[in-house]
Amino acid sequence: MEDLSNLSLGRLICYPDAAVDELERRIGELRSLDVSGIILGGRSLVDGLPILGKGCTSTVVKAVAHGRFYALKARRTDSNRASMDSEAQLQVTANSISVGARLIGHTRNFILMELLEGWFVSEWLRGNPPMGELKAVLTRILYDCFKMDSAGLDHGELTDASKHIIIIREVVSEGGAAFKPVIIDFESASLKRRSRNVTSICQFLFLSDGGVKAPSIGGVNRERLVEALKAYKARPSRETFNSILYSTGLMVGQ
Incomplete structure (x- = not known):
């Protein structure tokens, strides 16, 4: 010191x-x-x-x-x-x-x-991860955003999340590992304004030019996603959140 x-x-x-x-x-x-x-x-x-x-x-x-x-x-x-x-x-x-x-x-x-040692989400995505890992990470990101919305905690900077999510590699079993996304930087966060984490991250990942392209994960229906986001914005719930997962191809069965 x-x-x-x-x-x-x-x-x-x-x-x-x-x-x-x-x-x-x-x-x-x-x-x-x-x-x-x-x-x-x-x-x-x-x-x-x-x-x-x-x-x-x-x-x-x-x-x-x-x-x-x-x-x-x-x-x-x-x-x-x-x-x-x-x-x-x-x-x-x-x-x-x-x-x-x-x-x-x-x-x-x-x-x-x-201490989180890994890759910014934008870097990790550019590395073309295998489909299974990609879907698992994107699903975890959306779930974390849904949890923040449910808690009334708006991050404030997820419309450009390129340097606000770190992907780390963690050991899940002997000889095995998985990638885990961690949302960082809460200096612009708030409990006072309306929480828009899910809509912001979907804009970044699926709808913006700099995000994940639909062909990268397959099954993304942009029109259906926009409608699902409108429904979620009007009535945030597990049901409307699941509709977003279905429209992005991260959940099947609907």
């Missing part, structure tokens, strides 16, 4: 303005989370140093806490948000319905959570 007092490394968790007093406060917050170190690595760069991610309101680094690796999300010093409290509470709500990366702890400026 002492290395973070060095301004070049401190900017990883106190970006972009690593003023000494602010950096010291943040190091104190990390100690309260039992964070013992930061691991360099990832696709984004801060001052030439690789980190997991960098956005308009936060940076994400790989951290060590309790002897394990986690993802640490740090509020940018120029963020328009006063703290990470709201996002953390919304992530707790998502976790309560088994959605999202598991939250470990948070402070005013940090969220410590489960």
